[in-house]
Structures are given as structure tokens and as C-alpha cells.
Amino acid sequence: MVKRIKLLNKISPVVNEYFPADRYELSDTAEDPQGIIARSAKCHDMEFGPSLLAIARAGVGYDNIPVARCTEAGICVFNTPGANANGVKELVLGAAIMGSRNVFDAVDWAKCLVGTTGVAPAVEKGKGQFAGTEVYGKTLGVIGLGAIGAMVANDAFSLGMDVVGYDPYITVEAAWSLRRNTRRAASLEELVSSCDIITIHVPLMDSTRGFMNADLFGKMKKGALLLNFARGGLVDNAALKEALKNGTVRKYITDFPDDEIIGTENCICIPHLGASTEESEENCAVMAARQLYDFLQTGNITNSVNLPACSLPPYEGGRLTFVHANIPNVISRISGVIASGNINIAHMTNRSRGEIAYTMMDVDQPVPDGLIDDLQALDGVVRVRVIRSAY
Numbered sequence: 001m002v003k004r005i006k007l008l009n010k011i012s013p014v015v016n017e018y019f020p021a022d023r024y025e026l027s028d029t030a031e032d033p034q035g036i037i038a039r040s041a042k043c044h045d046m047e048f049g050p051s052l053l054a055i056a057r058a059g060v061g062y063d064n065i066p067v068a069r070c071t072e073a074g075i076c077v078f079n080t081p082g083a084n085a086n087g088v089k090e091l092v093l094g095a096a097i098m099g100s101r102n103v104f105d106a107v108d109w110a111k112c113l114v115g116t117t118g119v120a121p122a123v124e125k126g127k128g129q130f131a132g133t134e135v136y137g138k139t140l141g142v143i144g145l146g147a148i149g150a151m152v153a154n155d156a157f158s159l160g161m162d163v164v165g166y167d168p169y170i171t172v173e174a175a176w177s178l179r180r181n182t183r184r185a186a187s188l189e190e191l192v193s194s195c196d197i198i199t200i201h202v203p204l205m206d207s208t209r210g211f212m213n214a215d216l217f218g219k220m221k222k223g224a225l226l227l228n229f230a231r232g233g234l235v236d237n238a239a240l241k242e243a244l245k246n247g248t249v250r251k252y253i254t255d256f257p258d259d260e261i262i263g264t265e266n267c268i269c270i271p272h273l274g275a276s277t278e279e280s281e282e283n284c285a286v287m288a289a290r291q292l293y294d295f296l297q298t299g300n301i302t303n304s305v306n307l308p309a310c311s312l313p314p315y316e317g318g319r320l321t322f323v324h325a326n327i328p329n330v331i332s333r334i335s336g337v338i339a340s341g342n343i344n345i346a347h348m349t350n351r352s353r354g355e356i357a358y359t360m361m362d363v364d365q366p367v368p369d370g371l372i373d374d375l376q377a378l379d380g381v382v383r384v385r386v387i388r389s390a391y
Helices: 013-018 067-072 085-100 103-111 119-130 147-158 172-177 188-194 214-218 237-245 278-298 330-340 369-376
Strands: 003-007 024-027 035-038 054-057 076-078 139-143 162-166 197-200 224-228 249-254 267-269 318-325 345-353 356-363 381-387
Touching (some): 013 278, 035 278, 054 278, 067 076, 076 278, 085 103, 085 147, 085 197, 085 224, 085 249, 103 119, 139 188, 147 172, 214 237, 237 249, 318 330, 330 345, 330 356
Parallel strands (some): 003 024, 003 035, 054 076, 139 162, 224 249, 249 267
Antiparallel strands (some): 318 356, 345 356
């Protein structure tokens, strides 16, 4: 049976290379698809058909996807961490330099000279008001040392900056990618009190929403440059405006303008261009396509935001996957039903993530539909999927 993949937004045509035409149909009009690839499309009001198995977000942020609703339905949601990291990193470092040198304000002022006479003398006379500072020798504070934050930290050393990082949840992989001269701050308060430039690279969650608040601004080094290329909701706008007004924050440069801050003095708004490069868009599309294809073909999960990472090697027999509650005895009940059909389990793996879990089983015999119904009816089982062969 041909599987249908629905494409939301404009997705790089490179995704077609990862879905064989004899097994997959990709279009922006697919009805009741097995998979969705999306960029910024708002999916919260979308109705998901019973066939939908996964949504792949071609990007890092996933606030446009109803993750909780997907989890309840056993729909796997992927994102593509690191695929657009270089594009965002370059814009962050560019913003740090341009903001430090007051280039944004200077360019706006130069535009006002259009139509006047004596432009060259006016430039020489007026340029002094935009004298800035160099980033060389300054201290950069990086909040969040994931794929993007680590790249920003590493490349900042090449600019001669001293780098301080803070990330209580740093992964082993991210830690290995960091240059050893990144100094670790014990707290956010310690970081903001010592840094000339601060850049934010953490996800927007309930625990991080508005974390850059009045208390933290109160401990910030006077005249700091604040960069936010992560998400707008991370900064408390009212507290930010006060910090800009009293000079605590010299300039705020963000890739996420909103109604409250647009037009605010010393607030430089970039229209969400962090990942808007040809390279980033293609990288994200490729990564989303690979992860979605692997999941649909094998059940393996990589970079899901709602289900645990889980995988089994290719197997010539059948494969079952289960999205289920992370509670005692679910796996034993599943195994009992499988055994009742005189079916042998060749391989099995299970991973959990908070209240949800995912189990994969390779079996030696076909599983009849009646047994699948019995498995789906088990207490705690959210979704059962049968993969008749691994590839």
C-alpha cells in the first residue's frame, strides 16, 4: 500500500529523494496521511486522521504542533535539532558585532540622507554618534549549550572573546562538542552579572517562559547587549522595557518581534531569519525526511519531542511497535497476548519518557488482526502498529 505524506508550507523538493515513488506519495493535498512534514504551519486546529503516525517538524521549535494531543493519540512528533544550527549561529554572531558597533542605528540614520546634498560631509560629521565597541576581549554569556549555543560559544573564541556558559541540562554529546576554554557559570545570576553580551539558546517551555525577568535583569551587568534568537516568550517584555529604559540592557536584538516590543527604542527586531538560508532549509528538510522515513519503515525513533528514542536493527520477520503508558505490567500483558497466539518474540526493546513509553518487538510469525485488536484493547496501550517486514 502506498503511504501518503502531506507537506505543509514550502518544503525543499529534496525530501522526494528519501521516499521511493513506488511506496510513497508526497503532496500538499494528501488526505488522511500517514506522515506530515511541516515547517511553521499552525497545526493546533488541524484534525488528524486515524492513519497519521508521525509529524516531522523541519526545524527546532515545535510550538506550532499540538504535542500533547499527538502523544494522546500515539502520534510521534519529530524535530531537527542542529540542522539549522550553522545558519542561526552566523546570524547571532553577526548581530553581536553589528549591535556592538551600532551598525543597525547607523544604517537607519544614513537612509535619512537620501535626497539631501553634501552626503559625504554629513557622513563624516555624523558618524561619531555611532561609535561602538569591539567584541574582541569582551565576555560572551551563552545560556543554553545545545547544538546552536555550543557553536556560538566555539566560534566566539575565534573572535577573541571570553566565553561563559550556563546549561544545567547539558548532554554528554553537547559537552564533547564544546571547546575546553568555555567557563561554566554556576547560575544564571553569575552569568548575567559578568557578561558584556548575553545570548539565549534554550527551548520555550513552561519552565523557561519569561525566565529572563525583572529579578535577573536586576543582577545583570550594566549596559549589556542581549540577544534572543531562541523564542520570544523567553523574555518578560515588561521587564525588558524597563531594563532598556534604565540602561541595564544597552540593546535587545531579537529574531522574534511581537506587538509589545516592535518599535521600542534600542530594540532591534529581525523578522525570524535565523534559519532562513537555503542551506538551513535543505538541511532541515533532509533531516526531517530521513527521520520520518525511518520511523514509517522500521518504527525506529530519533529526535522525537514526545516519545523516547528507541531502535532495533533491521529484521526480516515482522515487527510490532507500541505506544503505551509508562506504568507497571504493560509489557507483561503485551507479551502474554503475543504468547497466546503461539507467536515467538525474537527481539524486544523498551524505552520510556516521563509518563509515556515505547516498545518494539520483532516476531517470527504474522500477527492476526484479531490479536492486534486484543493488544490495542489492553489497559495502558495507546497505539499498536504492525510493520509486516522491516524494510
